[in-house]
Amino acid sequence: MDPRLPVLYDAENAWGRDDDFFLGTVAETPGARVLDLGCGTGRLALALAAAGHTVTGVEPQRASLDAARAKPGAGRVTWIRGTSAGLPDAAYDVALLTSHVAQEIRDDDEWARTLADLRRALVDGGWLAFDSRDPAARRWERWTPDASRRRLALPDGTTVDAWTELTEVRDGRVSFLHHYALPGGEELRSPGSLRFRTEAELRASLAAAGFTVERMYGGWAGEPVGASDDGELIVVARAAA
Structure with a gap:
């Protein structure tokens, strides 16, 4: 990655409704141990830590992680350069993949492995939340x-x-x-x-990995799938016991 890209990314990706949604979703589990997988330059991870959660940000791109570590409040977050493969077992109450990072996992076998890693890393009954654009x-x-x-x-x-x-x-x-x-x-x-996965594809992959979809929205205000111009598939799933 060109080291100038994180600055450009931050310039065009200010705090938005998606961040409000995920921050609110995690707030349903006070004092949660949160995994932010694909944390990028740390915008949401830092806000989650400031809200009182114990946050681990995992990111494969060194330039993005360096940018995150240089921001105010970065000392409150545990930053790890890596992928889901290195996650510890049953270490988190909530796992997030935000800013459409789920779509960056293009290969379906890799997506299945990532979901399996997340299920392993979550406690029984833990939460997984992520966004993926609706191909429809x-x-x-x-x-x-x-x-x-x-x-x-x-x-x-x-x-x-x-x-x-x-x-x-x-x-x-x-x-x-x-x-x-x-x-x-x-x-x-x-x-x-x-990778644009359909609602059916997401539901099937989550079920195969041991997750139960509790809520799925089409927009950041909680609209049903297909009923918002946001064009999202926003998933909140629970790790089955």
Whole structure:
């Protein structure tokens, strides 16, 4: 990962309704031991720790983890560079995969292994919550250079023009390229690919891993699936005993 990307990520991903939702969901378990898998630059992990939870942030990208560790309050969080494979058994009350990190796990066998690791890492009756975009909403059709163009304000006062280019849609995977026009004329490009799983696919994979879906929403205000322009599949599941 280019070390400049975490700064750009933070500039265009401020606190939002998704963070409010996950913070509220974890608050249902006061003083929880929380795993934030794919914690990125730590926005939510830091807020969870400030709210009184015991938080572990796990992230495979060194640049993102370095950015998280440099933020105020970072000492309250246990930061680990790694993946779900290294998680301890029965160590957490709540596990989160936020900011659509579940879709970054593109291979279905890897997704199954990740869910199995999370079930192992949660106590019986523990909670798993995550978000995944609903393929029925076809949100990727909005990922065009014109529709996605945005201007980012960086901490040093400079601005960056950004846009997203859709490159491929095939077999449930959507690939794209983020463009960032940096000061001085350089253009930084960041490719990505996301797996769009249907509600049925998510439910089946969760059941196979030992989870029971308690709630599933289509929007951040708790709307039913398909009833919100948010176009989400927001899952709250319990680890079966």
